[in-house]
Amino acid sequence: xxxxxxxxxxxxxxxxxxxxxxxxxxxxxxxxxxxxxxxxxxxxxxxxxxxxxxxxxxxxxxxxxxxxxxxxxxxxxxxxxxxxxxxxxxxxxxxxxxxxxxxxxxxxxxxxxxxxxxxxxxxxxxxxxxxxxxxxxxxxxxxxxxxxxxxxxxxxxxxxxxxxxxxxxxxxxxxxxxxxxxxxxxxxxxxxxxxxxxxxxxxxxxxxxxxxxxxxxxxxx
Numbered sequence: 001x002x003x004x005x006x007x008x009x010x011x012x013x014x015x016x017x018x019x020x021x022x023x024x025x026x027x028x029x030x031x032x033x034x035x036x037x038x039x040x041x042x043x044x045x046x047x048x049x050x051x052x053x054x055x056x057x058x059x060x061x062x063x064x065x066x067x068x069x070x071x072x073x074x075x076x077x078x079x080x081x082x083x084x085x086x087x088x089x090x091x092x093x094x095x096x097x098x099x100x101x102x103x104x105x106x107x108x109x110x111x112x113x114x115x116x117x118x119x120x121x122x123x124x125x126x127x128x129x130x131x132x133x134x135x136x137x138x139x140x141x142x143x144x145x146x147x148x149x150x151x152x153x154x155x156x157x158x159x160x161x162x163x164x165x166x167x168x169x170x171x172x173x174x175x176x177x178x179x180x181x182x183x184x185x186x187x188x189x190x191x192x193x194x195x196x197x198x199x200x201x202x203x204x205x206x207x208x209x210x211x212x213x214x215x216x217x218x219x220x221x
Contacts, residue, residue: 015130025166029156030137040122043201044105044131054124055204091199091203137151141172191217194216197216
């Protein structure tokens with residue numbers, strides 16, 4: 001597990017390096033900076049691979065802080081189960097119909113991420129999910145294919161970033177490698193080949209291996 005997570009960390013490092021290159025090329029167009037948490041609101045799905053990597057960082061926090069955040073995460077999940085009674089521990093989104101996901105993560109939700117510090121910084125910044133690292137800039141592959149054509153409204157306020165060749169990156173190849181690591185993780189845990197297991201950050205915080213691994217296995221039956 002640790003070796004696989006190290007490999008995933010290296011992959012995430014490539015994303016960070018891409019974002020840094022973008023910032024260095026277009027500093028006047030990208031407003032992202034340490035402590036800005038404008039995009040750290042609401043809920044969004046992350047992969048099981050991201051969840052295990054996030055927990056690596058979470059487990060390094062002081063015990064008192066882990067206890068406080070863990071209690072807040074459990075409370076958030078309990079509230080979500082009231083929205084959808086079928087959404088229960090271990091809180092895997094794949095356990096409910098995908099059409100019901102939107103009710104659990106409405107776009108208007110402005111609740112701050114549980115892992116934000118008082119000054120707006122991420123408490124597990126080096127272990128944050130892939131989605132957090134990609135947010136803010138459109139994802140345009142080196143081939144020119146637009147994989148995600150939205151961006152933070154604080155960035156590129158006077159220009160169209162889709163016209164900036166310097167933003168392009170090998171996203172198609174990157175996501176293929178991410179999927180291979182994900183499948184390897186799930187196969188190591190369950191002996192089953194699966195391409196998708198999704199959950200929220202609060203669920204990752206309270207994740208119990210003894211519960212989640214049988215649940216992931218059961219998704220295939």
